[in-house]
Amino acid sequence: MHGMGAGNSKRNMQWKAALRGWMLGLALVLCALPAWAAGPAANYRIVGYVADASPMPHVSPGKLDVINYAFARVKPDGEVFFSSPRAGDSLAALVALRKANPELKIIVSIGGWGADYFSDVALTGATRQRMADSVASLVEQHDVDGVDIDWEYPTLPGAGISHRPEDKRNFSLMLEALRARLDKLGAAHGSRHYYLSIAAADGEFVAGIELLRASRSLDWINLMTYDFHNSLTATTGHHAGLHLSALAPADDRAGDKAVDQFLAAGVPAKKLNLGVAFYGRAFTGVDAAHDGLQQKYAKYAGDPSWHELVASYIDKNGYVRHWDEKAQAPYLWNAATRTFVSYEDPQSLRAKAAFIKARGLGGVMYWEHGLDSNEQLLDVLDQSLRAR
Helix, strand or coil: CHHHHHHHHHHHHHHHHHHHHHHHHHHHHHHHCCHHHHCCCCCCEEEEEEECCCCCCCCCCCCCCEEEEEEEEECCCCCEECCCCCHHHHHHHHHHHHHCCCCCEEEEEEECCCCCCHHHHHCCHHHHHHHHHHHHHHHHHHCCCEEEEECCCCCCCCCCCCCCCCHHHHHHHHHHHHHHHHHHHHHCCCCCCCEEEEEECCHHHHHHCCHHHHHHCCCEEEECCCCCCCCCCCECCCCCCCCCCCCCCCCCCCHHHHHHHHHHCCCCHHHEEEEEECECEEEECCCCHHHHCCCECCEEEECCEHHHHHHHHCCCCCCEEEEECCCCEEEEEECCCCEEEECCCHHHHHHHHHHHHHHCCCEEEEECHHHCCCCHHHHHHHHHHCCC
16 A cells, blocks of 8 residues: 555656646746737726817727717706707717727717706606606617716705705616616617716715715716816815825815725726816916915916917916926916916826726726817827727
8 A cells, every 4th residue: 555655646746747847838938928918908998078069079989988978958847958059960970980980989968067957857756757768869869879967066056056955865866767768778779788977076076976876877987086276266276186285285185085085985996987187277366385386376367278288388488387296297387477277288197097007997087078189188098098
């Protein structure tokens, strides 16, 4: 017994040594393969809002995954409609882009800043269902891929909109009615999936939404992680900073704080799209300390587009570009006119793309396509996030 056992043990040791050698060789071969051979890279969605215009801006269909056409509106009785007489033609032009990229999704965004009557529609089961049916008709008529709800904001007055405390629960109920109706429509169209998303802000605005419950009805959430500093804030600051500036108070807003707030509520990371802005926020009559960053100002001076920033602002006409390493955000300071401009640029977008990957988020959303300059900023997002 002992002799036979010893012989088997020796053969087992020889076999294991050979196996280890084979596995080591395989590991070395795999390490030598190019990165793409190991499997496709993770996909991150790029969602771009495209506002109605005449003419519509050029959109390269291969550079993004989702176009949110802005905007449709809702009437107090729940009917969804377009206020622009061009909407039908504009949507048809966007839908036609799917010929070049069949994977491109065209979504109609309903609402926007100042859009009213969401609270009234969400109030009863009858008006919620009427809205859901109207949405289904719109989606079917224009052959789009779903809708995005941009209610700014449940329970809050916003720009004078109707609001009530019940909005918090009613918003969830409205989304559930929409989800059920879109699923029913999809079943009638060969099990097609129609998309439902929302635009949402952070901070105090979160108090008006049942985040976790709402997220169950949604394919993703477009985080409006911009406008942190604007005409309504007391000081200048990064309007789309990824992190807090060293000069910012602890309760200031930032992109990473917004993401953490949604994750803490239980929203899956893959359902979150980090928002970026293709425009700046300008302030004049600014105190000169720290080159105008986080300072009091005399007057809000507008929101120059990326196109305007490139043409007339960045390192031109007395505007000097600065980079806030901690916030991962650029800004401009004009000492002669005491004008401060917060904005996004390729460097800040690459930092946000790295953050999206590091945190395992779903992707990025931007406002708004027509503000870009020859798709310069979209190219940065495309090159930084999309799998090759």
